[in-house]
Amino acid sequence: MTHRTSTSSRHLNLSDIGVNVLLWGYAAIVLIPLLLVVSNALRPTREIFKNPMGLPTSISFDSFVKAWGQANFNVYFVNSLMITVASVLLATSVAALAGYMLGRYTFTGSRFLSSFFLAGLMLPFRLAIVPLFLLLNKMGLIDNRMGLIFVYAATGIPFSIFILSSFFRQLPQELSEAARIDGAGEITIFGKIMLPLVRPALATVVVFQFVPLWNDFFFPLILLRSTNKWTLPVGMTRFFGEFQADWSTLFAGLIITTLPLVIIFLLATKQIIAGLTAGIGK
């Protein structure tokens, strides 16, 4: 794919150097703060204050122990994990069912339903927080992790149906016909034949819901009251007030909060990029 247009190789080299300086220079701007977080979490606050850019003289995990135990990150972490996983599972399951029906069949109202779900991609959902708060209050789901799970699952549905229905649509028709002749019902065709074929799309959908839910701050801030139900982002606000002077622990807290996402990123870069560019690629 390399096509160079320049005729003078001297000119080419110079501009090439400039481009590389720019690209790798920016890479440093991305990377250095992240490396500083890691290096500063591994050394005591005293040392950080003495020399903010220095490397640890000896590695210590005390800050992680402190953030995990004393600063309640063990509780926040488990809450975040439980709530995020449950929401993603719920949204993906119901979206797979609906996406299958909408992708494979046309029936009265199917066009309308598709655009009804699709519209959710455009809606500024947070603006509905007042009625949502009153609704959950009536259902007894304020300060309840189940309430947050329902809300999160609802926000994940539009994107998941959008991706999954377009994948289901592309599967060949002969498959379901052959199975139907063999006497398979709709549920068998869906579960045993179609669902396994859209696994790549399921992976995209799962990863792509996980990240924003794990990071969300707005809904738990409003819907959860008791600290023992808080998720990591809400816990973080209290943590930054309480441990203000203890930078080493602050950095450790940032790492604990972000680590699962880094793992996901390393495992699923492809799905993340597919989700970010959904609808634009070929």
Add this chain to the structure above:
Amino acid sequence: MTASDLTKKAHKTRPRKKVQGVGSGAPAWGMIALFILPAFLLYSVFMVWPLFQSLYFSFFEFKGLVRGGFVGLRNFQELLTRYPLNEQLPKAFLHNVYFFIGTMLIQNSLGLLFARLLYVSRFGKRFLQSLYTMPYLISALVVGYLWSLMLNPLFGPINQVLKAVGLGAWARPWLGDPATALPVIILVNAWQWVGFPMLLFSAGLANIGEDLREAARIDGATSWKLFRHIEAPLLLPVIGIVTVLTFIGNFNAFGIVWAMGGVNGEPAGSTDVLGLVFYRTAFRGGIDAFGLASALAVLMFIFIFGVSMLMLGRFRRWEEDLQ
């Protein structure tokens, strides 16, 4: 033929078989309902219905959690006239506009530049693309806290580096000075998000046929002319999407501003944005907070949705003009 045989067969045939006729014989209504209803209910009850209710509630008086009588447009009137809201709202709105313009100029131009530079194969291309995208994964709140430590006037590395390279005069309390706080937040937000426009522009560039580029080159077009006359016009749909998504994202900014400027957009309200005003109005307001917040939600909804639609229409017309 078993299910697994079918699966194997499908894997073999899938790449060649494109879209087939869909919809021969839709299943019975009961079956359709079984598949659609769970998603429909969850999405309607917890997302669509509350959005509609916001509109309805904006015309009612609230006393705490209890909805009182119909008050017409009084909530809207209060919102625009009651102190301090009448001062905070226009200010926050203006900050969101700056946020959007700054992000377009810095983040999205950089994203386009990176996409263009990384389009040709070069050393470390995949690594750089992944690295630039990585901060997007981190919670806006974490990014905000991380950078407020970096920018700390006493112990923050940024000022230390400036001093070390002889630019000590530039060192300042970046987030404590009303003049620099918002620009700094815009830059930090761009640091987090630049990979997103880059990926979209990369996908857009990959969609432009190589033969088109080849033809332009044979005609003697320079890189810049190729970009200006071939690539940029063909990227217009992507530019449109990026613009609209940036607009929606910026007008919903919340976590990053909270982490760097607190719930009141410190210092002195210089980083206050609509998201924070909305939160404060709803959950830190007086007894009639829910009515006022519903009215604000309606105004924000109309503005964000309306402007997005206008932008999409505008870009579509540009595309048609160019064709």
